[in-house]
Amino acid sequence: MALKGLKGFFTTSDEEFDESEDYISKDTSKSMKDVRNKTILMEPRAFSEAQQIADYLKTKNQVVVNFKRVTTDVSKRIMDFLNGIVYAIDGTIQKLGPGIVLCAPKGFEIEGNISEGEGKKQSQKENELEQW
Numbered sequence: 688m689a690l691k692g693l694k695g696f697f698t699t700s701d702e703e704f705d706e707s708e709d710y711i712s713k714d715t716s717k718s719m720k721d722v723r724n725k726t727i728l729m730e731p732r733a734f735s736e737a738q739q740i741a742d743y744l745k746t747k748n749q750v751v752v753n754f755k756r757v758t759t760d761v762s763k764r765i766m767d768f769l770n771g772i773v774y775a776i777d778g779t780i781q782k783l784g785p786g787i788v789l790c791a792p793k794g795f796e797i798e799g800n801i802s803e804g805e806g807k808k809q810s811q812k813e814n815e816l817e818q819w
Contacts, residue, residue, distance in 0.1 A: 724748065732756045737765045741772045744792050754786040762786065 726749040729740055734757075743750050752769070754762040769790055773780050777793040783801055791797055 726751060729753070730756050731761075731765060734761050734764050734768075737768045740765075740769060740790070744772055744776060744778060744790055747792050747794065749789060749791045749795055751783065752788050752790060754788075 724747055727743050728751050729736070729743075730753045731737065731740070740750050740752060752765070754765070757765065766788070769780065769788075772778075773790055773792075779791050779795070779797055781789050781791075781797045783789050789797060
């Protein structure tokens with residue numbers, strides 16, 4: 688008789704899963720589920736934070752990433768990772784300024800260009816990040 692009670696515990700009803708909505712893993716925090724169609728500002732300090740940026744993109748949020756707190760090598764690794772994520776979700780990336788990019792999932796349009804001030808001296812890091 689105890690096994691009959693456990694059957695309901697381990698089985699799920701079809702009402703729990705709606706195929707029209709994107710799947711969000713259970714280990715994603717509740718706050719990530721509540722945040723949709725927003726613009727998130729991130730200043731990563733290590734490569735390990737790239738996964739959090741990817742999670743925001745997967746939950747249909749735009750992310751502005753400022754690379755001022757990481758070294759040039761780490762910023763390149765993060766950009767490579769983000770390029771792969773954006774390609775996988777059919778999104779877009781646009782440079783906003785020296786060391787700042789906007790990553791957007793499918794469904795967001797990015798219009799216009801931000802011109803860089805001519806005559807300004809760029810640091811070596813900004814010149815290296817220019818290669819994106």
